[in-house]
Amino acid sequence: xxxxxxxxxxxxxxxxxxxxxxxxxxxxxxxxxxxxxxxxxxxxxxxxxxxxxxxxxxxxxxxxxxxxxxxxxxxxxxxxxxxxxxxxxxxxxxxxxxxxxxxxxxxxxxxxxxxxxxxxxxxxxxxxxxxxxxxxxxxxxxxxxxxxxxxxxxxxxxxxxxxxxxxxx
Amino acid sequence: xxxxxxxxxxxxxxxxxxxxxxxxxxxxxxxxxxxxxxxxxxxxxxxxxxxxxxxxxxxxxxxxxxxxxxxxxxxxxxxxxxxxxxxxxxxxxxxxxxxxxxxxxxxxxxxxxxxxxxxxxxxxxxxxxxxxxxxxxxxxxxxxxxxxxxxxxxxxxxxxxxxxxxxxxxxxxxxxxxxxxxxxxxxxxxxxxxxxxxxxxxxxxxxxxxxxxxxxxxxxxxxxxxxxxxxxxxxxxxxxxxxxxxxxxxxxxxxxxxxxxxxxxxxxxxxxxxxxxxxxxxxxxxxxxxxxxxxxxxxxxxxxxxxxxxxxxxxxxxxxxxxxxxxxxxxxxxxxxxxxxxxxxxxxxxxxxxxxxxxxxxxxxxxxxxxxxxxx
Amino acid sequence: xxxxxxxxxxxxxxxxxxxxxxxxxxxxxxxxxxxxxxxxxxxxxxxxxxxxxxxxxxxxxxxxxxxxxxxxxxxxxxxxxxxxxxxxxxxxxxxxxxxxxxxxxxxxxxxxxxxxxxxxxxxxxxxxxxxxxxxxxxxxxxxxxxxxxxxxxxxxxxxxxxxxxxxxxxxxxxxxxxxxxxxxxxxxxxxxxxxxxxxxxxxxxxxxxxxxxxxxxxxxxxxxxxxxxxxxxxxxxxxxxxxxxxxxxxxxxxxxxxxxxxxxxxxxxxxxxxxxxxxxxxxxxxxxxxxxxxxxxxxxxxxxxxxxxxxxxxxxxxxxxxxxxxxxxxxxxxxxxxxx
Numbered sequence: 001x002x003x004x005x006x007x008x009x010x011x012x013x014x015x016x017x018x019x020x021x022x023x024x025x026x027x028x029x030x031x032x033x034x035x036x037x038x039x040x041x042x043x044x045x046x047x048x049x050x051x052x053x054x055x056x057x058x059x060x061x062x063x064x065x066x067x068x069x070x071x072x073x074x075x076x077x078x079x080x081x082x083x084x085x086x087x088x089x090x091x092x093x094x095x096x097x098x099x100x101x102x103x104x105x106x107x108x109x110x111x112x113x114x115x116x117x118x119x120x121x122x123x124x125x126x127x128x129x130x131x132x133x134x135x136x137x138x139x140x141x142x143x144x145x146x147x148x149x150x151x152x153x154x155x156x157x158x159x160x161x162x163x164x165x166x167x168x169x
Numbered sequence: 170x171x172x173x174x175x176x177x178x179x180x181x182x183x184x185x186x187x188x189x190x191x192x193x194x195x196x197x198x199x200x201x202x203x204x205x206x207x208x209x210x211x212x213x214x215x216x217x218x219x220x221x222x223x224x225x226x227x228x229x230x231x232x233x234x235x236x237x238x239x240x241x242x243x244x245x246x247x248x249x250x251x252x253x254x255x256x257x258x259x260x261x262x263x264x265x266x267x268x269x270x271x272x273x274x275x276x277x278x279x280x281x282x283x284x285x286x287x288x289x290x291x292x293x294x295x296x297x298x299x300x301x302x303x304x305x306x307x308x309x310x311x312x313x314x315x316x317x318x319x320x321x322x323x324x325x326x327x328x329x330x331x332x333x334x335x336x337x338x339x340x341x342x343x344x345x346x347x348x349x350x351x352x353x354x355x356x357x358x359x360x361x362x363x364x365x366x367x368x369x370x371x372x373x374x375x376x377x378x379x380x381x382x383x384x385x386x387x388x389x390x391x392x393x394x395x396x397x398x399x400x401x402x403x404x405x406x407x408x409x410x411x412x413x414x415x416x417x418x419x420x421x422x423x424x425x426x427x428x429x430x431x432x433x434x435x436x437x438x439x440x441x442x443x444x445x446x447x448x449x450x451x452x453x454x455x456x457x458x459x460x461x462x463x464x465x466x467x468x469x470x471x472x473x474x475x476x477x478x479x480x481x482x483x484x485x486x487x488x489x490x491x492x493x494x495x496x497x498x499x500x501x502x503x504x505x506x507x508x509x510x511x512x513x514x515x516x517x518x519x520x521x522x523x524x525x526x527x528x529x530x531x532x533x534x535x536x537x538x539x540x541x542x543x544x545x
Numbered sequence: 546x547x548x549x550x551x552x553x554x555x556x557x558x559x560x561x562x563x564x565x566x567x568x569x570x571x572x573x574x575x576x577x578x579x580x581x582x583x584x585x586x587x588x589x590x591x592x593x594x595x596x597x598x599x600x601x602x603x604x605x606x607x608x609x610x611x612x613x614x615x616x617x618x619x620x621x622x623x624x625x626x627x628x629x630x631x632x633x634x635x636x637x638x639x640x641x642x643x644x645x646x647x648x649x650x651x652x653x654x655x656x657x658x659x660x661x662x663x664x665x666x667x668x669x670x671x672x673x674x675x676x677x678x679x680x681x682x683x684x685x686x687x688x689x690x691x692x693x694x695x696x697x698x699x700x701x702x703x704x705x706x707x708x709x710x711x712x713x714x715x716x717x718x719x720x721x722x723x724x725x726x727x728x729x730x731x732x733x734x735x736x737x738x739x740x741x742x743x744x745x746x747x748x749x750x751x752x753x754x755x756x757x758x759x760x761x762x763x764x765x766x767x768x769x770x771x772x773x774x775x776x777x778x779x780x781x782x783x784x785x786x787x788x789x790x791x792x793x794x795x796x797x798x799x800x801x802x803x804x805x806x807x808x809x810x811x812x813x814x815x816x817x818x819x820x821x822x823x824x825x826x827x828x829x830x831x832x833x834x835x836x837x838x839x840x841x842x843x844x845x846x847x848x849x850x851x852x853x854x855x856x857x858x859x860x861x862x863x864x865x866x867x868x869x870x871x872x873x874x875x876x877x878x879x880x881x882x883x884x885x
Contacts, residue, residue, distance in 0.1 A: 074682075
């Protein structure tokens, strides 16, 4: 009962701040709301007993990535009139089509999951206890390949960013 | 307010950020204003705006009699008033073709060198403070205090001394004063080492000063730089050696010069000047000759018609006076000062270009300016 | 009821108040120590030897006019000091000030809580504190604070990476992220981690200085360059909050370093029979003593060293500290695997 109340309160706040992120007039305010939103997501994780995820959520998203967003938003001159933002390459119809496809996909997955619940994950019985340890165990056993691929992806992204930023390398 | 956007064909427009450093800024040493155009933190260009402390000393001098002007020269380089006094008095003496007693010349030398140490104390304190080492500031002021005490004992004032007279000095040195000066030299010797312990081999200090604001000898000369700032670039120009005045021709001392012409070399040059000044003070104090302290000066000072230029080595560099007398009135017809701070300040935009904001304060400190002298 | 609510609440009240008082006296201590280093006396007027100076400061800051610049972003301008103060205080939740004491017949632990991701909690909460500085610079709508806040964000992000990487090697040693478990691991291994991880110790110390914006890394508030830095436009109590946050963070850093490397509440030579007499000193006293040493060190460094330049600071962070941290972690991992 208590957990449910906590969940709905937190989820409510997440939604409110998510809406505020897209409606705020000042870009910096948007970013601040985004941080608050992430903090509530972290609270959601914590209420589910995933302290490790919660802390990582704060550390990586709220404390790291969004700081960089803020960095960019502050540096870029946003005081120009909206006309200046008109993007000649914008494809509105294509965008709508893609988002419709995306929504459909999510809907299909959700209804499939509802109709045919997934079998309990045949997780390797982790020989360790504790939240952090279990995450580590799973990452390096069942999910080793995805983990390594994700690492490679990030490495590629990092190198790409450096190449883009430093032209005279 | 916002400069027009510069298009580099990139995704975002990049603006140069214009910031005003000063006139109310903790490390522009008074009321200097530097308009910096920044690209990120890098200085693209710097405009030096001066004149906030202009009191019209040059014009004012044309309406004062010759003795009254001494008091105005105090207010130019107010951290080294005695050297300004000496420069002016010697210029007038040259106009008058007046013989200054040897004793007076010796005491002038002592006062000038004490003043140089006091001025360098202020410089090292503020320079180090600008780079973040705040303890040096208080150490240096502790020693400056001792010099001010010596001056106070000599002439009663601690900042604007009015300590020279045309033809000599206003007062005989107090009994026992020379002993105290020697005592001070002994104290100062160890204190210079103390400053050096904190700075000279400090890695952060080296990183902050080495290679910052490099300027070569010929370019420094072309910009009219003078004093320790010029000697840091390896030009051995020192008025005390080249055109000796007071009793410097009888003193033995070296002129330290730098090699790289960066902030660190200018720092080293001044540190060595501390030691050389002490050397001069020791020689002069031990050799003060007997005799009158003031020469035979006419009651009414009225130099013959003519003009003259005379320069001395103030702590900041070559301080020159150009004075025209019409031979009729009791005040100068034209009075012009060549202030070392002003000439060194000319080099600032050249020095800071391409460096970071943090280097600007380091460089302002390293050329050692006093705005009272720049603006006059 | 008493164990779940009353005692934790009491602990929170005590820790918060002790922190705030400690922080104000930290300011006095800093002024005094720096004064001694500079052959001065420091504050002497308020109370004997100036010991009531913090009270006078607090009163002054509270009754001072609280100015909001006209063109400032009012909400963020007000929120920024709070955002920097709150993380500085909530970190204390996981810091173990001592082991257990028995009070009125109850065993009371001298920490508010012991969560199994304690160390990560400290790091992540500290990373949120950056927002206070960045937003202060942005909301002031003024150039110097903006420059300062850009410097601050870049600096904090860089050093966070280095410090966090270094902390991992301590975690590898202890096998746990819980602050209490880390201290217990040092108890079991009979040695403080500073001897096992000297490199990590130095790295965390340097990174800690940088993360608290202390000299020689106090670039965001370099008064000689940026006229006060990100809090140039602040006055009164809002300024005081930034100030308090800085000192509270200093205490946090010294507490964390003490916990991770100097055995927290443990006496020297923990769990060695010959030195058992050292346990007569209460655990919290050891902790406070060790933290005090670091606080003193921070002040001493401030009185001695010049300030780094922005680019040099970045080079130090990315090209020196992070590679060393990674190398240290690799070596620690290998040694650990070989020893197991």
